[in-house]
Amino acid sequence: MITLFTTLIVIGYLSPFAYMTVTSLKDKTQIVEGSILPQSPRTFVYEDEALPIYNVPVDGEMKQWALFKKGRESSQFIDPENPAAGPIEWQGRWRQLETAMEMDIRWGNFETAWTEIEFPRLLFNTLFIAVVGLIGTLLSSICVAYAFARFPIPAKNMLFLILVGTIVLPRQVTLVPTYAFFSQINWTGTWLPLIVPHFFANAYNVFLLRQFFRQLPRELDEAAMIDGAGPFRILISVIIPQSYPAIVAVALFHFVFAWNDYFEPLIYLLGKRDLLPISVGIQEFNFVYDQQPHLIQATAIMGLALPVILFFFSQRVFMRGIVVTGVDK
Protein backbone atom coordinates (compact mmCIF):
# COMPACT_ATOMS: atom_id res chain seq x y z
CA MET A 1 0.00 0.00 0.00
CA ILE A 2 0.90 3.58 -0.09
CA THR A 3 2.39 3.55 3.37
CA LEU A 4 4.81 0.84 2.35
CA PHE A 5 5.79 2.76 -0.76
CA THR A 6 6.33 5.93 1.22
CA THR A 7 8.38 4.04 3.78
CA LEU A 8 10.65 2.74 1.07
CA ILE A 9 11.07 6.22 -0.32
CA VAL A 10 11.88 7.61 3.10
CA ILE A 11 14.44 4.89 3.70
CA GLY A 12 16.19 5.74 0.45
CA TYR A 13 15.86 9.46 1.12
CA LEU A 14 17.47 9.18 4.53
CA SER A 15 19.99 6.50 3.67
CA PRO A 16 22.90 8.94 3.40
CA PHE A 17 22.47 9.54 7.13
CA ALA A 18 23.05 5.87 7.74
CA TYR A 19 26.10 6.04 5.51
CA MET A 20 27.39 9.00 7.47
CA THR A 21 26.88 7.39 10.87
CA VAL A 22 28.36 4.05 9.96
CA THR A 23 31.32 5.48 8.10
CA SER A 24 32.19 7.81 10.92
CA LEU A 25 32.66 4.79 13.14
CA LYS A 26 35.01 2.94 10.84
CA ASP A 27 38.65 3.28 10.18
CA LYS A 28 40.41 3.68 6.89
CA THR A 29 40.96 0.01 6.06
CA GLN A 30 37.36 -0.86 6.84
CA ILE A 31 36.20 1.78 4.40
CA VAL A 32 38.48 0.63 1.64
CA GLU A 33 37.49 -2.99 2.15
CA GLY A 34 33.91 -1.93 1.58
CA SER A 35 32.06 -3.66 4.39
CA ILE A 36 28.81 -2.04 5.37
CA LEU A 37 29.27 -2.12 9.10
CA PRO A 38 32.36 -1.14 11.01
CA GLN A 39 33.96 -4.54 11.15
CA SER A 40 37.49 -5.73 11.21
CA PRO A 41 38.95 -9.15 10.60
CA ARG A 42 39.21 -11.17 13.76
CA THR A 43 42.65 -12.20 14.80
CA PHE A 44 43.98 -14.59 17.37
CA VAL A 45 47.34 -14.28 19.03
CA TYR A 46 49.24 -17.57 19.10
CA GLU A 47 52.90 -17.88 19.91
CA ASP A 48 53.31 -14.10 19.72
CA GLU A 49 51.81 -13.87 16.29
CA ALA A 50 48.42 -12.45 15.30
CA LEU A 51 46.81 -15.05 13.10
CA PRO A 52 43.85 -14.22 10.85
CA ILE A 53 40.66 -16.11 11.63
CA TYR A 54 38.52 -17.69 8.95
CA ASN A 55 35.12 -19.29 8.77
CA VAL A 56 36.08 -22.93 8.26
CA PRO A 57 33.45 -25.54 7.38
CA VAL A 58 34.11 -28.62 9.52
CA ASP A 59 31.78 -31.62 9.46
CA GLY A 60 28.89 -29.55 8.22
CA GLU A 61 29.46 -26.85 10.84
CA MET A 62 31.08 -23.44 10.51
CA LYS A 63 33.94 -22.96 12.90
CA GLN A 64 36.10 -19.92 13.37
CA TRP A 65 39.71 -20.97 13.31
CA ALA A 66 42.99 -19.14 13.08
CA LEU A 67 45.16 -19.91 10.08
CA PHE A 68 48.50 -21.17 11.31
CA LYS A 69 50.25 -22.67 8.31
CA LYS A 70 49.15 -22.06 4.77
CA GLY A 71 49.19 -24.89 2.31
CA ARG A 72 47.78 -25.41 -1.16
CA GLU A 73 45.43 -28.32 -0.71
CA SER A 74 45.39 -28.34 3.06
CA SER A 75 46.31 -25.98 5.85
CA GLN A 76 46.84 -25.99 9.56
CA PHE A 77 44.54 -24.09 11.88
CA ILE A 78 44.43 -23.32 15.56
CA ASP A 79 41.09 -23.41 17.34
CA PRO A 80 41.02 -20.21 19.43
CA GLU A 81 38.75 -21.90 21.91
CA ASN A 82 41.15 -24.79 22.35
CA PRO A 83 44.69 -23.63 21.52
CA ALA A 84 46.30 -26.29 23.66
CA ALA A 85 45.14 -28.93 21.19
CA GLY A 86 47.75 -27.67 18.78
CA PRO A 87 47.50 -27.20 15.04
CA ILE A 88 44.59 -28.95 13.30
CA GLU A 89 44.94 -30.19 9.77
CA TRP A 90 42.13 -29.18 7.43
CA GLN A 91 41.59 -30.35 3.88
CA GLY A 92 40.69 -27.65 1.47
CA ARG A 93 41.95 -24.46 -0.07
CA TRP A 94 42.28 -21.73 2.48
CA ARG A 95 41.96 -19.01 -0.16
CA GLN A 96 38.32 -19.90 -0.68
CA LEU A 97 37.48 -19.27 2.94
CA GLU A 98 35.72 -16.18 4.20
CA THR A 99 37.47 -13.98 6.72
CA ALA A 100 35.73 -13.91 10.06
CA MET A 101 34.73 -10.41 11.02
CA GLU A 102 33.88 -8.81 14.31
CA MET A 103 32.41 -5.46 15.13
CA ASP A 104 35.10 -2.86 15.54
CA ILE A 105 33.65 0.52 16.22
CA ARG A 106 36.09 3.37 16.26
CA TRP A 107 34.56 5.82 18.69
CA GLY A 108 37.93 7.49 18.77
CA ASN A 109 37.26 9.10 15.42
CA PHE A 110 35.08 11.67 17.08
CA GLU A 111 37.71 12.57 19.58
CA THR A 112 40.29 12.95 16.83
CA ALA A 113 38.09 15.12 14.67
CA TRP A 114 36.90 17.15 17.66
CA THR A 115 40.39 18.10 18.72
CA GLU A 116 41.78 18.55 15.24
CA ILE A 117 39.20 21.09 14.14
CA GLU A 118 39.00 22.66 17.62
CA PHE A 119 35.28 22.17 17.64
CA PRO A 120 34.52 24.11 20.83
CA ARG A 121 36.09 27.19 19.25
CA LEU A 122 34.16 26.72 16.01
CA LEU A 123 30.97 26.21 17.98
CA PHE A 124 31.48 29.35 20.00
CA ASN A 125 32.23 31.40 16.90
CA THR A 126 29.17 30.16 15.10
CA LEU A 127 26.91 30.76 18.09
CA PHE A 128 28.26 34.23 18.64
CA ILE A 129 27.79 35.30 15.04
CA ALA A 130 24.35 33.70 14.89
CA VAL A 131 23.00 35.09 18.15
CA VAL A 132 24.27 38.64 17.81
CA GLY A 133 23.06 38.78 14.23
CA LEU A 134 19.75 37.38 15.42
CA ILE A 135 19.33 40.17 17.97
CA GLY A 136 20.16 42.72 15.31
CA THR A 137 17.78 41.38 12.75
CA LEU A 138 14.91 41.04 15.20
CA LEU A 139 15.34 44.59 16.48
CA SER A 140 15.51 46.14 13.04
CA SER A 141 13.12 43.91 11.09
CA ILE A 142 10.37 44.30 13.68
CA CYS A 143 10.68 48.08 13.59
CA VAL A 144 10.71 48.28 9.80
CA ALA A 145 7.83 45.83 9.43
CA TYR A 146 5.91 47.87 12.01
CA ALA A 147 6.52 50.96 9.91
CA PHE A 148 5.21 49.32 6.78
CA ALA A 149 2.23 47.77 8.50
CA ARG A 150 0.95 50.61 10.64
CA PHE A 151 2.12 54.01 9.46
CA PRO A 152 0.97 56.26 6.61
CA ILE A 153 4.32 56.82 4.95
CA PRO A 154 4.26 58.56 1.60
CA ALA A 155 5.08 56.24 -1.31
CA LYS A 156 4.87 53.33 1.10
CA ASN A 157 3.90 50.87 -1.59
CA MET A 158 6.74 51.85 -3.84
CA LEU A 159 9.20 51.55 -1.00
CA PHE A 160 7.82 48.12 -0.17
CA LEU A 161 8.24 47.10 -3.77
CA ILE A 162 11.86 48.18 -3.63
CA LEU A 163 12.26 46.17 -0.44
CA VAL A 164 10.92 43.05 -2.09
CA GLY A 165 13.13 43.82 -5.06
CA THR A 166 16.20 43.50 -2.89
CA ILE A 167 15.23 39.92 -2.12
CA VAL A 168 15.48 39.10 -5.78
CA LEU A 169 18.62 41.13 -6.34
CA PRO A 170 21.63 38.87 -6.98
CA ARG A 171 24.21 39.56 -4.32
CA GLN A 172 27.10 39.60 -6.77
CA VAL A 173 26.29 43.14 -7.86
CA THR A 174 26.73 44.63 -4.42
CA LEU A 175 29.38 42.19 -3.30
CA VAL A 176 32.50 43.66 -4.87
CA PRO A 177 32.15 47.25 -3.59
CA THR A 178 30.85 46.06 -0.22
CA TYR A 179 33.89 43.87 0.13
CA ALA A 180 36.14 46.68 -1.03
CA PHE A 181 34.53 49.00 1.50
CA PHE A 182 34.93 46.60 4.42
CA SER A 183 38.47 45.98 3.33
CA GLN A 184 39.29 49.68 3.28
CA ILE A 185 37.96 50.27 6.79
CA ASN A 186 39.78 47.17 8.03
CA TRP A 187 36.72 45.23 8.99
CA THR A 188 37.83 42.21 7.00
CA GLY A 189 39.41 39.60 9.23
CA THR A 190 36.83 40.38 11.92
CA TRP A 191 33.26 39.35 12.54
CA LEU A 192 31.89 42.82 11.93
CA PRO A 193 30.91 42.42 8.26
CA LEU A 194 28.97 39.31 9.23
CA ILE A 195 27.02 40.93 12.04
CA VAL A 196 26.55 44.64 11.49
CA PRO A 197 24.52 44.54 8.24
CA HIS A 198 21.84 42.53 10.04
CA PHE A 199 21.14 45.50 12.26
CA PHE A 200 19.66 47.25 9.23
CA ALA A 201 16.74 44.93 8.63
CA ASN A 202 16.58 41.95 6.36
CA ALA A 203 14.15 42.20 3.47
CA TYR A 204 12.84 38.68 3.78
CA ASN A 205 12.16 38.99 7.51
CA VAL A 206 10.52 42.37 7.06
CA PHE A 207 8.29 40.88 4.41
CA LEU A 208 7.15 38.05 6.67
CA LEU A 209 6.61 40.25 9.70
CA ARG A 210 4.80 42.94 7.76
CA GLN A 211 2.34 40.42 6.36
CA PHE A 212 1.76 39.15 9.86
CA PHE A 213 1.36 42.58 11.47
CA ARG A 214 -1.13 43.63 8.85
CA GLN A 215 -3.43 40.85 9.93
CA LEU A 216 -3.57 42.13 13.49
CA PRO A 217 -6.72 44.19 14.15
CA ARG A 218 -6.12 47.85 14.71
CA GLU A 219 -8.64 48.10 17.53
CA LEU A 220 -6.05 47.20 20.12
CA ASP A 221 -3.63 49.75 18.72
CA GLU A 222 -6.29 52.43 18.87
CA ALA A 223 -7.34 51.50 22.37
CA ALA A 224 -3.76 51.86 23.50
CA MET A 225 -3.47 55.16 21.67
CA ILE A 226 -6.51 56.49 23.45
CA ASP A 227 -4.91 55.45 26.71
CA GLY A 228 -2.03 57.71 25.75
CA ALA A 229 0.49 55.17 24.51
CA GLY A 230 3.05 56.39 22.01
CA PRO A 231 3.96 54.37 18.90
CA PHE A 232 6.90 52.77 20.63
CA ARG A 233 4.81 51.67 23.55
CA ILE A 234 2.21 50.27 21.19
CA LEU A 235 4.87 48.24 19.42
CA ILE A 236 6.17 46.72 22.61
CA SER A 237 2.93 46.19 24.48
CA VAL A 238 0.42 45.51 21.73
CA ILE A 239 2.01 44.33 18.52
CA ILE A 240 4.86 42.17 19.72
CA PRO A 241 2.93 40.15 22.31
CA GLN A 242 0.49 39.14 19.57
CA SER A 243 3.22 38.17 17.16
CA TYR A 244 5.25 35.53 18.94
CA PRO A 245 4.71 32.79 16.30
CA ALA A 246 6.02 35.00 13.51
CA ILE A 247 8.87 36.35 15.64
CA VAL A 248 9.95 32.87 16.66
CA ALA A 249 9.80 31.79 13.02
CA VAL A 250 12.01 34.71 11.99
CA ALA A 251 14.43 33.95 14.82
CA LEU A 252 14.69 30.31 13.79
CA PHE A 253 15.10 31.23 10.13
CA HIS A 254 17.93 33.58 10.92
CA PHE A 255 19.63 31.12 13.22
CA VAL A 256 19.54 28.43 10.58
CA PHE A 257 20.75 30.89 7.95
CA ALA A 258 23.68 32.00 10.10
CA TRP A 259 24.59 28.43 10.94
CA ASN A 260 24.59 27.57 7.27
CA ASP A 261 26.39 30.64 6.02
CA TYR A 262 29.55 29.67 4.21
CA PHE A 263 30.19 32.25 1.53
CA GLU A 264 30.33 35.41 3.63
CA PRO A 265 32.59 33.98 6.34
CA LEU A 266 34.73 32.57 3.56
CA ILE A 267 35.46 35.93 2.00
CA TYR A 268 35.37 38.20 5.02
CA LEU A 269 37.31 36.27 7.62
CA LEU A 270 40.42 35.90 5.46
CA GLY A 271 40.96 32.38 6.71
CA LYS A 272 41.78 33.35 10.27
CA ARG A 273 41.45 30.08 12.11
CA ASP A 274 40.34 31.61 15.40
CA LEU A 275 37.38 33.33 13.84
CA LEU A 276 36.00 30.66 11.54
CA PRO A 277 32.50 29.39 12.10
CA ILE A 278 31.66 25.71 11.80
CA SER A 279 30.89 25.83 8.08
CA VAL A 280 34.27 27.13 6.97
CA GLY A 281 36.08 25.28 9.75
CA ILE A 282 34.79 21.92 8.59
CA GLN A 283 35.63 22.71 5.00
CA GLU A 284 39.19 23.70 5.85
CA PHE A 285 39.65 20.56 7.92
CA ASN A 286 38.30 18.32 5.21
CA PHE A 287 40.57 20.00 2.71
CA VAL A 288 43.52 18.71 4.69
CA TYR A 289 42.05 15.35 5.65
CA ASP A 290 40.36 14.53 2.39
CA GLN A 291 41.74 11.02 2.32
CA GLN A 292 40.12 10.19 5.66
CA PRO A 293 36.43 9.66 5.00
CA HIS A 294 35.75 8.51 8.55
CA LEU A 295 36.98 11.77 9.99
CA ILE A 296 35.12 13.76 7.36
CA GLN A 297 31.85 12.04 8.24
CA ALA A 298 32.53 12.64 11.93
CA THR A 299 32.84 16.37 11.24
CA ALA A 300 29.66 16.25 9.17
CA ILE A 301 27.85 14.86 12.19
CA MET A 302 29.29 17.58 14.42
CA GLY A 303 28.11 20.23 11.99
CA LEU A 304 24.55 19.04 11.83
CA ALA A 305 24.02 18.03 15.44
CA LEU A 306 22.83 21.34 16.80
CA PRO A 307 20.43 22.44 14.04
CA VAL A 308 18.85 18.99 13.80
CA ILE A 309 18.40 18.70 17.56
CA LEU A 310 17.01 22.23 17.61
CA PHE A 311 14.66 21.22 14.84
CA PHE A 312 13.33 18.20 16.65
CA PHE A 313 12.61 20.23 19.74
CA SER A 314 10.93 23.04 17.93
CA GLN A 315 9.53 21.31 14.88
CA ARG A 316 5.97 22.05 15.68
CA VAL A 317 6.67 25.74 16.12
CA PHE A 318 9.00 25.85 13.17
CA MET A 319 6.78 24.16 10.64
CA ARG A 320 3.75 26.12 11.77
CA GLY A 321 5.75 29.30 11.33
CA ILE A 322 6.58 28.39 7.76
CA VAL A 323 3.02 27.42 6.99
CA VAL A 324 1.62 30.58 8.54
CA THR A 325 3.97 32.94 6.78
CA GLY A 326 4.71 30.99 3.63
CA VAL A 327 1.30 29.92 2.46
CA ASP A 328 -0.32 33.27 2.95
CA LYS A 329 0.63 34.79 -0.40
Add this chain to the structure above:
Amino acid sequence: MAATDKPQALYAAAQPAKAKKMSLERSQQRWGWVFLSPWIIGFIAFTLIPMTASFIFTFTNLKLADPGATEFIGLDNYRKLFNDPDLKTSLWVTLRFAVVALPLSIVIPLSMATLLNAKNLWAKRLFRTLFYMPYMVPLISVIYIFNGFLNANTGWLNMFLDSAFGIKGPDWLFDPFWIYPALFIIGIWGTGNAMLTMLASMQTVPTELYEAARVDGADSLLIFRKITLPLISPVIFYNLVLSLIGLFRYFEIPYVIKRGTGDPGNATLFYNIHFFRTAFRFQDMGYGATLAWLIFLIAMIATVLVFASAKYWVFYAGDRD
Protein backbone atom coordinates in the same frame (compact mmCIF):
# COMPACT_ATOMS: atom_id res chain seq x y z
CA MET B 1 -23.64 91.24 13.87
CA ALA B 2 -25.61 88.05 14.27
CA ALA B 3 -25.77 86.98 10.57
CA THR B 4 -22.05 87.25 9.77
CA ASP B 5 -20.71 86.26 13.16
CA LYS B 6 -22.16 82.77 13.21
CA PRO B 7 -20.25 81.21 10.30
CA GLN B 8 -17.06 82.84 11.53
CA ALA B 9 -17.65 81.50 15.01
CA LEU B 10 -18.31 78.07 13.63
CA TYR B 11 -15.17 78.27 11.49
CA ALA B 12 -13.14 79.36 14.49
CA ALA B 13 -14.54 76.52 16.57
CA ALA B 14 -13.66 73.96 13.95
CA GLN B 15 -10.04 75.05 13.64
CA PRO B 16 -8.47 73.30 16.63
CA ALA B 17 -10.01 69.93 15.65
CA LYS B 18 -8.71 70.14 12.09
CA ALA B 19 -5.29 71.21 13.30
CA LYS B 20 -5.18 68.31 15.72
CA LYS B 21 -6.12 65.84 12.99
CA MET B 22 -3.47 67.15 10.60
CA SER B 23 -0.75 67.07 13.19
CA LEU B 24 -1.70 63.52 14.20
CA GLU B 25 -1.33 62.44 10.60
CA ARG B 26 1.97 64.24 10.32
CA SER B 27 3.22 62.87 13.60
CA GLN B 28 2.23 59.40 12.46
CA GLN B 29 4.21 59.95 9.29
CA ARG B 30 7.20 61.12 11.23
CA TRP B 31 7.09 58.07 13.47
CA GLY B 32 6.79 55.95 10.37
CA TRP B 33 10.03 57.34 9.04
CA VAL B 34 11.67 56.77 12.39
CA PHE B 35 10.78 53.10 12.40
CA LEU B 36 11.65 52.77 8.76
CA SER B 37 15.05 54.36 9.17
CA PRO B 38 17.13 51.21 9.82
CA TRP B 39 16.10 49.86 6.47
CA ILE B 40 16.51 53.17 4.67
CA ILE B 41 20.03 53.56 6.01
CA GLY B 42 20.85 49.95 5.27
CA PHE B 43 19.40 50.18 1.79
CA ILE B 44 21.45 53.23 0.93
CA ALA B 45 24.63 51.93 2.51
CA PHE B 46 24.50 48.29 1.46
CA THR B 47 22.49 48.35 -1.75
CA LEU B 48 22.26 51.71 -3.46
CA ILE B 49 25.80 52.93 -2.96
CA PRO B 50 27.43 49.57 -3.71
CA MET B 51 25.37 49.18 -6.86
CA THR B 52 26.45 52.56 -8.10
CA ALA B 53 30.06 51.94 -7.13
CA SER B 54 29.98 48.55 -8.77
CA PHE B 55 28.73 50.11 -11.96
CA ILE B 56 31.56 52.60 -11.87
CA PHE B 57 34.04 49.79 -11.24
CA THR B 58 33.06 48.15 -14.50
CA PHE B 59 34.77 51.02 -16.29
CA THR B 60 38.01 50.66 -14.34
CA ASN B 61 40.71 48.10 -13.79
CA LEU B 62 40.47 48.18 -10.04
CA LYS B 63 42.61 45.68 -8.19
CA LEU B 64 42.02 45.64 -4.48
CA ALA B 65 45.63 45.01 -3.63
CA ASP B 66 46.57 48.36 -5.12
CA PRO B 67 43.51 50.63 -5.32
CA GLY B 68 45.61 53.72 -5.93
CA ALA B 69 46.71 52.49 -9.32
CA THR B 70 43.18 52.27 -10.70
CA GLU B 71 42.58 53.83 -14.08
CA PHE B 72 39.59 54.28 -16.27
CA ILE B 73 39.64 51.86 -19.12
CA GLY B 74 36.36 52.69 -20.75
CA LEU B 75 34.51 49.79 -22.27
CA ASP B 76 37.44 47.36 -22.14
CA ASN B 77 35.81 45.15 -19.53
CA TYR B 78 32.70 44.93 -21.65
CA ARG B 79 34.73 43.97 -24.71
CA LYS B 80 36.36 41.32 -22.56
CA LEU B 81 32.96 39.76 -22.01
CA PHE B 82 32.87 38.76 -25.65
CA ASN B 83 36.34 37.28 -25.67
CA ASP B 84 36.25 35.41 -22.39
CA PRO B 85 36.13 31.65 -23.02
CA ASP B 86 35.48 30.96 -19.34
CA LEU B 87 32.45 33.19 -19.53
CA LYS B 88 30.99 31.25 -22.40
CA THR B 89 31.72 27.97 -20.63
CA SER B 90 30.21 29.12 -17.38
CA LEU B 91 27.07 30.43 -19.04
CA TRP B 92 26.61 27.15 -20.85
CA VAL B 93 27.26 25.09 -17.69
CA THR B 94 24.81 27.15 -15.65
CA LEU B 95 22.18 27.06 -18.37
CA ARG B 96 22.18 23.33 -18.97
CA PHE B 97 22.12 22.76 -15.23
CA ALA B 98 19.21 25.18 -14.82
CA VAL B 99 17.11 23.62 -17.53
CA VAL B 100 16.86 20.42 -15.50
CA ALA B 101 17.32 21.74 -11.98
CA LEU B 102 14.51 24.27 -12.10
CA PRO B 103 11.73 21.86 -13.11
CA LEU B 104 13.12 19.24 -10.71
CA SER B 105 13.01 21.76 -7.88
CA ILE B 106 9.26 21.95 -8.36
CA VAL B 107 8.38 18.45 -9.47
CA ILE B 108 10.18 16.64 -6.66
CA PRO B 109 8.65 18.53 -3.72
CA LEU B 110 5.29 18.46 -5.50
CA SER B 111 5.47 14.69 -5.79
CA MET B 112 6.50 14.29 -2.19
CA ALA B 113 3.72 16.61 -1.06
CA THR B 114 1.18 14.69 -3.12
CA LEU B 115 2.44 11.47 -1.58
CA LEU B 116 2.11 12.88 1.91
CA ASN B 117 -1.37 14.16 1.14
CA ALA B 118 -2.65 10.75 0.12
CA LYS B 119 -5.74 9.59 1.89
CA ASN B 120 -4.63 6.13 2.91
CA LEU B 121 -1.26 7.11 4.29
CA TRP B 122 -0.52 6.32 7.92
CA ALA B 123 1.67 8.34 10.27
CA LYS B 124 1.51 11.46 8.09
CA ARG B 125 3.01 13.70 10.75
CA LEU B 126 5.95 11.37 11.16
CA PHE B 127 6.64 11.18 7.43
CA ARG B 128 6.31 14.92 7.11
CA THR B 129 8.91 15.48 9.79
CA LEU B 130 11.22 12.87 8.28
CA PHE B 131 11.02 14.41 4.84
CA TYR B 132 11.57 17.92 6.16
CA MET B 133 14.38 17.12 8.55
CA PRO B 134 17.22 16.92 5.99
CA TYR B 135 16.46 20.52 5.03
CA MET B 136 17.82 21.52 8.43
CA VAL B 137 21.18 19.88 7.85
CA PRO B 138 23.78 22.57 7.19
CA LEU B 139 24.90 22.68 3.59
CA ILE B 140 28.49 21.88 4.45
CA SER B 141 27.49 18.65 6.15
CA VAL B 142 25.20 17.79 3.24
CA ILE B 143 28.01 18.27 0.78
CA TYR B 144 30.43 16.04 2.65
CA ILE B 145 27.86 13.38 3.37
CA PHE B 146 27.02 13.07 -0.30
CA ASN B 147 30.65 13.41 -1.31
CA GLY B 148 31.14 10.13 0.52
CA PHE B 149 27.80 8.59 -0.39
CA LEU B 150 28.42 9.12 -4.10
CA ASN B 151 31.96 7.87 -4.05
CA ALA B 152 32.49 5.53 -6.99
CA ASN B 153 34.02 2.72 -4.94
CA THR B 154 33.12 3.05 -1.29
CA GLY B 155 29.92 5.07 -1.58
CA TRP B 156 26.68 3.37 -0.77
CA LEU B 157 24.85 4.40 -3.94
CA ASN B 158 27.14 2.40 -6.17
CA MET B 159 27.38 -0.43 -3.66
CA PHE B 160 23.59 -0.59 -3.61
CA LEU B 161 23.30 -0.51 -7.40
CA ASP B 162 25.79 -3.31 -7.60
CA SER B 163 24.26 -5.58 -5.00
CA ALA B 164 20.60 -4.95 -5.85
CA PHE B 165 20.72 -4.62 -9.63
CA GLY B 166 24.17 -5.76 -10.59
CA ILE B 167 24.80 -2.41 -12.24
CA LYS B 168 28.20 -0.88 -12.00
CA GLY B 169 27.42 2.69 -11.02
CA PRO B 170 29.15 5.61 -12.74
CA ASP B 171 31.87 7.74 -11.26
CA TRP B 172 29.40 10.27 -10.02
CA LEU B 173 31.84 12.91 -8.92
CA PHE B 174 34.50 12.72 -11.58
CA ASP B 175 32.64 12.02 -14.77
CA PRO B 176 31.82 15.22 -16.71
CA PHE B 177 28.36 13.92 -17.50
CA TRP B 178 27.38 12.18 -14.29
CA ILE B 179 28.46 15.08 -12.12
CA TYR B 180 25.21 16.83 -13.04
CA PRO B 181 22.89 14.09 -11.77
CA ALA B 182 25.16 13.99 -8.73
CA LEU B 183 24.54 17.70 -8.17
CA PHE B 184 20.80 17.12 -8.48
CA ILE B 185 20.96 14.34 -5.92
CA ILE B 186 22.81 16.59 -3.51
CA GLY B 187 20.13 19.22 -4.03
CA ILE B 188 17.24 16.92 -3.17
CA TRP B 189 17.59 17.42 0.55
CA GLY B 190 17.07 21.12 -0.03
CA THR B 191 13.51 20.65 -1.27
CA GLY B 192 12.07 20.10 2.20
CA ASN B 193 10.83 23.63 2.54
CA ALA B 194 9.10 23.65 -0.82
CA MET B 195 7.50 20.33 0.00
CA LEU B 196 6.14 21.66 3.27
CA THR B 197 4.62 24.80 1.80
CA MET B 198 3.08 22.85 -1.07
CA LEU B 199 1.65 20.27 1.30
CA ALA B 200 0.17 22.97 3.51
CA SER B 201 -1.42 24.58 0.48
CA MET B 202 -2.80 21.27 -0.74
CA GLN B 203 -4.43 20.74 2.61
CA THR B 204 -6.41 23.94 2.25
CA VAL B 205 -8.15 22.73 -0.88
CA PRO B 206 -11.79 22.16 0.10
CA THR B 207 -12.60 18.48 -0.04
CA GLU B 208 -16.05 19.27 -1.45
CA LEU B 209 -14.37 20.10 -4.72
CA TYR B 210 -12.82 16.66 -4.88
CA GLU B 211 -16.07 14.98 -3.99
CA ALA B 212 -18.01 16.94 -6.57
CA ALA B 213 -15.45 16.07 -9.21
CA ARG B 214 -15.61 12.38 -8.38
CA VAL B 215 -19.38 12.46 -8.55
CA ASP B 216 -18.98 13.90 -12.04
CA GLY B 217 -16.79 10.94 -12.89
CA ALA B 218 -13.35 12.55 -12.92
CA ASP B 219 -10.35 10.32 -12.31
CA SER B 220 -7.43 11.14 -10.03
CA LEU B 221 -5.20 12.48 -12.76
CA LEU B 222 -7.84 14.86 -14.04
CA ILE B 223 -8.60 16.01 -10.53
CA PHE B 224 -4.95 16.69 -9.93
CA ARG B 225 -4.55 18.69 -13.13
CA LYS B 226 -7.74 20.66 -12.98
CA ILE B 227 -8.33 21.16 -9.28
CA THR B 228 -5.25 20.64 -7.14
CA LEU B 229 -2.66 22.27 -9.37
CA PRO B 230 -4.55 25.48 -10.12
CA LEU B 231 -5.52 25.93 -6.49
CA ILE B 232 -1.98 25.55 -5.22
CA SER B 233 -0.43 27.50 -8.08
CA PRO B 234 0.38 30.54 -5.87
CA VAL B 235 2.64 28.40 -3.69
CA ILE B 236 4.16 26.76 -6.75
CA PHE B 237 4.88 30.22 -8.11
CA TYR B 238 6.43 31.30 -4.81
CA ASN B 239 8.72 28.27 -4.82
CA LEU B 240 9.57 28.75 -8.48
CA VAL B 241 10.74 32.28 -7.79
CA LEU B 242 12.78 31.10 -4.82
CA SER B 243 14.36 28.36 -6.95
CA LEU B 244 15.20 30.87 -9.63
CA ILE B 245 16.85 33.16 -7.09
CA GLY B 246 18.76 30.20 -5.68
CA LEU B 247 19.90 29.23 -9.14
CA PHE B 248 21.49 32.60 -9.77
CA ARG B 249 23.32 32.31 -6.48
CA TYR B 250 24.40 28.68 -7.02
CA PHE B 251 27.95 28.46 -5.74
CA GLU B 252 28.67 26.58 -2.53
CA ILE B 253 28.02 23.03 -3.70
CA PRO B 254 30.31 23.02 -6.75
CA TYR B 255 32.87 25.18 -4.96
CA VAL B 256 33.27 22.97 -1.90
CA ILE B 257 33.20 19.67 -3.77
CA LYS B 258 35.71 20.69 -6.38
CA ARG B 259 37.52 23.42 -4.49
CA GLY B 260 36.62 25.97 -7.10
CA THR B 261 38.54 24.27 -9.86
CA GLY B 262 35.56 23.67 -12.08
CA ASP B 263 36.52 20.04 -12.58
CA PRO B 264 35.96 17.62 -14.06
CA GLY B 265 37.09 19.51 -17.12
CA ASN B 266 35.08 22.68 -16.53
CA ALA B 267 31.88 20.73 -15.99
CA THR B 268 31.32 22.50 -12.69
CA LEU B 269 32.51 25.91 -13.82
CA PHE B 270 29.29 27.61 -12.86
CA TYR B 271 28.86 31.32 -13.39
CA ASN B 272 29.45 32.18 -9.76
CA ILE B 273 32.60 30.09 -9.62
CA HIS B 274 33.98 32.10 -12.53
CA PHE B 275 32.87 35.30 -10.82
CA PHE B 276 34.42 34.30 -7.52
CA ARG B 277 37.72 33.37 -9.10
CA THR B 278 37.86 36.59 -11.08
CA ALA B 279 37.02 38.87 -8.19
CA PHE B 280 38.61 37.15 -5.24
CA ARG B 281 41.32 34.93 -6.53
CA PHE B 282 42.66 36.96 -9.43
CA GLN B 283 41.57 40.12 -7.61
CA ASP B 284 40.31 41.64 -10.87
CA MET B 285 37.52 43.69 -9.32
CA GLY B 286 36.83 45.71 -12.45
CA TYR B 287 36.04 42.73 -14.64
CA GLY B 288 34.43 40.99 -11.67
CA ALA B 289 31.98 43.87 -11.33
CA THR B 290 31.22 43.55 -15.04
CA LEU B 291 30.45 39.88 -14.62
CA ALA B 292 28.22 40.77 -11.67
CA TRP B 293 26.20 43.23 -13.74
CA LEU B 294 25.83 40.69 -16.52
CA ILE B 295 24.31 38.09 -14.22
CA PHE B 296 22.18 40.83 -12.68
CA LEU B 297 20.80 41.67 -16.11
CA ILE B 298 20.10 38.04 -16.92
CA ALA B 299 18.49 37.45 -13.53
CA MET B 300 16.25 40.49 -13.88
CA ILE B 301 15.09 39.44 -17.32
CA ALA B 302 14.39 35.91 -16.11
CA THR B 303 12.49 37.19 -13.06
CA VAL B 304 10.39 39.57 -15.13
CA LEU B 305 9.58 36.76 -17.54
CA VAL B 306 8.49 34.46 -14.72
CA PHE B 307 6.37 37.17 -13.12
CA ALA B 308 4.80 38.04 -16.44
CA SER B 309 4.01 34.42 -17.14
CA ALA B 310 2.21 34.20 -13.79
CA LYS B 311 -0.84 35.77 -15.36
CA TYR B 312 -1.34 32.67 -17.45
CA TRP B 313 -1.07 29.94 -14.92
CA VAL B 314 -1.25 31.30 -11.38
CA PHE B 315 -4.76 31.31 -10.03
CA TYR B 316 -5.54 33.28 -6.90
CA ALA B 317 -8.68 31.92 -5.31
CA GLY B 318 -9.16 35.07 -3.30
CA ASP B 319 -9.39 37.31 -6.36
CA ARG B 320 -12.55 38.22 -8.14
CA ASP B 321 -12.48 37.91 -11.94
